[in-house]
Each structure stands twice: as C-alpha cells, then as structure tokens.
Amino acid sequence: MHAARLIDIGRMEVGGIPDPQPARGEVVVKVAAAGVCGTDRHILKGEFPSKPPVVLGHEFSGTVVAVGEGVTTHKVGDFVACDPNIACGSCPSCLLGRINLCENLVAVGIHRDGGFAEYSSIPAHRAVPLPAGLSLQAAAFSEPLACCVHALDIAAIRPGERAIIIGGGVIGLLCLQLARLAGAETMLITRSPDRRRIGETVGASLTAATPEEARSAWPRGADVVLECAGVAETMAEAPRLAARGGRVVIVGVLAKGxxxxxxxFDMLTREVDLRVAFVNPFTQSRALQLLASGAVQTRPLVTREVGRDELPAILAAKPGPTEVKVLVTG
Ligand SMILES: [Zn+2]
Ligand SMILES: [Zn+2]
Known part of the structure; x- marks a missing residue:
C-alpha cells in the first residue's frame, strides 16, 4: 500500500509498504480522510517524542475492511473514526480513570502506524463508530474536536461568561465554537485576517489581531482564556488577558523543553487559575455527536485537500497564514 512514513527525525518517505494485517482484537481501516496536525510538524522536527520508522497521521476516519480474531464489536463496512490514544488500563493513572495521563500511552500515528496510508490497523476499541449520517470527512475532525471538548470540560464555562480564544488554527476555531455553544461571549485573537474571517463565520462575537486590541475591547479581561496557539508569547500573555478570578487553559502545544x-504575583493577587488540557479522555463520542448534529462546523476549516505525496513538503514547512486544516484525501 501507499504510505507516508517518518523514517527518522527530519526525514519522511512516501512509497509502498506491506498492507497491514489485522492482529487479534484489531480492525483494518481503509482511510478516507486524515488531518494534518501541528503535532505532526513537531514530530518531524523531533520536538514531540515519537517512534520512527512510523506511518504518521493520528486524526483519521474510514471504513472497516477486515476484522481480527476475537473482534465482535465491528464488521466489514462499518464507518469509524480513530481515537489514537491507547491507554494501558493498569498503570496508577489508568486505575484512577485518568486514561490520558497513562504512563504507557501509545498513540496511533505517533508510536505505531497511523492514517497517512491507504490502510491502518487499529485496536477495535479505538475505532469509534460514526453516528448515522455523519460524513467521513467531517469525522476526520473528531480527534482534534475531542481534545477541544476535554479543554472545554476543564474550562467549565458558565453561560454568560466571556471567553478569549488565542490562536486561529483548527484547535482555536473548534474551541471557539464550543465556547459559544457553552453560552460564552467569544473573542478570537489571531494576527491572520483570513483566520479572523473564518472565526466570524463560525460564530466569534468579536475578533482581535493582537492582545492589545483584545484588552481595549474587554478592559477587565475574560472569565476564560484558552491558549490554542502554542506560541511562547501568547502563553505568557494568556494570564494577563484573564479577568480577576478568571481561568486560563493551555491547549496549544509548545516544543518539549x-x-x-x-x-x-499578578496571578496570585487576581487569583488567576492556570489549567491545562491534554488530549481526549472519553470525549471522542461526544465530539462525533457534535459533528453529526451540525453544532460544530468543519467545512469552513478545510483550507486544502492534498495527496500523501505532498506530505513531506507540507510537514517540513510552517503553516501559511491562511492555512487552517489540511486534509489528506488521496
Ligand atoms: Zn493532532
Ligand atoms: Zn495506563
């Protein structure tokens, strides 16, 4: 089959590799759509730990084409979305129900072969069935959306609060929609005019190009600030944009180290509550429901559809100012 593999840090190869066979308890998925994530770029640069050689791609959907021994939950022809995070179930974190903090976490597309290929074999319990009527293309957003649903759970927005979302990439634009659904008045901060325009289409109450602009619109700050840019300056800025007693949630990924x-002193005397949200514990089926009901829009977020051949160049380059989500569909 055709696949895009990380051979080593800084090196990707696109070409033929053997088709995956379904192991016991696994299903083979024919990939329909796979999203390019900022994490893939970090992995290529060695800023996020992975296990090359490995087929990247941890945000994908597709059709089950083979089931391994012992699988009773899935059948050939089922539409599924991959939840890439495989927890061990038996470490101290897992025993406390904190599966995203598993000490032995293995992620599809990071530590084992993922979705930048024609086929991917994944554990059946990580192949989440699609609600009726949901398109495979929209379902490819379910993993990033599930991470945002977890972030919103942590943010615990109450109706009528004000939320600032920093960063107009896919995570920012999904968190923005969830904050709005939670009843918040929302402001998106991003330097990119294109991303601000998409923010307005998916429901931002206000947009700002800079933190200064945001502060002049809301001088008292926001009840919740979601840092979705994964940029050092905006991370440092986030607590200063929070109101007295506000919460800051770090969702964006900075390079390790x-x-x-x-x-x-500022955070103490204003009781700014700094929180973090890591991946998608038990949130992927809710994400799929939000996509199926149309409550969360993905169409305006797809800025490019590409083939696997283009991946090495795309992952090696910084995302352009107009780019939101690149989907691999061929
Ligand atoms: Zn991702
Ligand atoms: Zn564990």
Missing part, C-alpha cells in the same frame, strides 16, 4: 515566564 521550551520555557515561558509568568508573573506569579
């Missing part, structure tokens, strides 16, 4: 300066 990168540091950010906060002012504890």
């Amino acid at each position: 990168e540091m950010v300066a906060f002012e504890p």
Whole structure:
C-alpha cells in the first residue's frame, strides 16, 4: 500500500509498504480522510517524542475492511473514526480513570502506524463508530474536536461568561465554537485576517489581531482564556488577558523543553487559575455527536485537500497564514 512514513527525525518517505494485517482484537481501516496536525510538524522536527520508522497521521476516519480474531464489536463496512490514544488500563493513572495521563500511552500515528496510508490497523476499541449520517470527512475532525471538548470540560464555562480564544488554527476555531455553544461571549485573537474571517463565520462575537486590541475591547479581561496557539508569547500573555478570578487553559502545544515566564504575583493577587488540557479522555463520542448534529462546523476549516505525496513538503514547512486544516484525501 501507499504510505507516508517518518523514517527518522527530519526525514519522511512516501512509497509502498506491506498492507497491514489485522492482529487479534484489531480492525483494518481503509482511510478516507486524515488531518494534518501541528503535532505532526513537531514530530518531524523531533520536538514531540515519537517512534520512527512510523506511518504518521493520528486524526483519521474510514471504513472497516477486515476484522481480527476475537473482534465482535465491528464488521466489514462499518464507518469509524480513530481515537489514537491507547491507554494501558493498569498503570496508577489508568486505575484512577485518568486514561490520558497513562504512563504507557501509545498513540496511533505517533508510536505505531497511523492514517497517512491507504490502510491502518487499529485496536477495535479505538475505532469509534460514526453516528448515522455523519460524513467521513467531517469525522476526520473528531480527534482534534475531542481534545477541544476535554479543554472545554476543564474550562467549565458558565453561560454568560466571556471567553478569549488565542490562536486561529483548527484547535482555536473548534474551541471557539464550543465556547459559544457553552453560552460564552467569544473573542478570537489571531494576527491572520483570513483566520479572523473564518472565526466570524463560525460564530466569534468579536475578533482581535493582537492582545492589545483584545484588552481595549474587554478592559477587565475574560472569565476564560484558552491558549490554542502554542506560541511562547501568547502563553505568557494568556494570564494577563484573564479577568480577576478568571481561568486560563493551555491547549496549544509548545516544543518539549521550551520555557515561558509568568508573573506569579499578578496571578496570585487576581487569583488567576492556570489549567491545562491534554488530549481526549472519553470525549471522542461526544465530539462525533457534535459533528453529526451540525453544532460544530468543519467545512469552513478545510483550507486544502492534498495527496500523501505532498506530505513531506507540507510537514517540513510552517503553516501559511491562511492555512487552517489540511486534509489528506488521496
Ligand atoms: Zn493532532
Ligand atoms: Zn495506563
């Protein structure tokens, strides 16, 4: 089959590799759509730990074409979305129900072969069935959306609060929609005019190009600030954009080892609550429901559809100012 593999840090290859066979308890999925994620770029640069050689791609949907021994939950022809995170079920974190914090977490498309290929074999329990009527293309957003649903759970927005979303990439634009659904008045901060325009289409109450602009619109700050840019300057800025007693949730990914300066005195005296949200514990089926009902829109977020051949160049380059989600559909 045709696949895009990370051979080593900084090196990707596109070409033929053997078709995956379904192992016991696994299903083979014919990939319909796979999203390119910022994490893929971090992995290529060695800023996010992975296990090359490996087929990248952890956000994908498709059709079950083969089932392994012992699988009773799926059949050939089922439409599924991959939940890439495989927890061990028996470490101290798993035993406490904190599966995203599993000490032995293995992720499809990061530590084992993923969805930038024609086929991918994944554990049946990580192949989440699609609700009736949901398109495979929209379902490819279910993993990033599931991460945002977890972030919104952590943010615990109450209706009528104000939320600032920093970053107009896919995570920011999905969190923006969820904050709005939670009843918040929303402001999107991004330098890119194109992304601000998409933000307006998917329901931002206000947009701003810079934190200064945001502060002049809401001088008291926001009840919730979601940092979705994964940029050191905006991470440092996030607590300053929070109102007294506000919450900050870090959703964006900075490179491993990168540091950010906060002012504890300011956060202490204004009781700014700094929180973090990591991946998608038990949130992927809710994400699929939000996509199926149409409550969360994905169409305006697809800025490009590409083939696997284009992946090495796409992952090696910084996302352009107009890029939101690149989907691999061929
Ligand atoms: Zn991702
Ligand atoms: Zn575990």
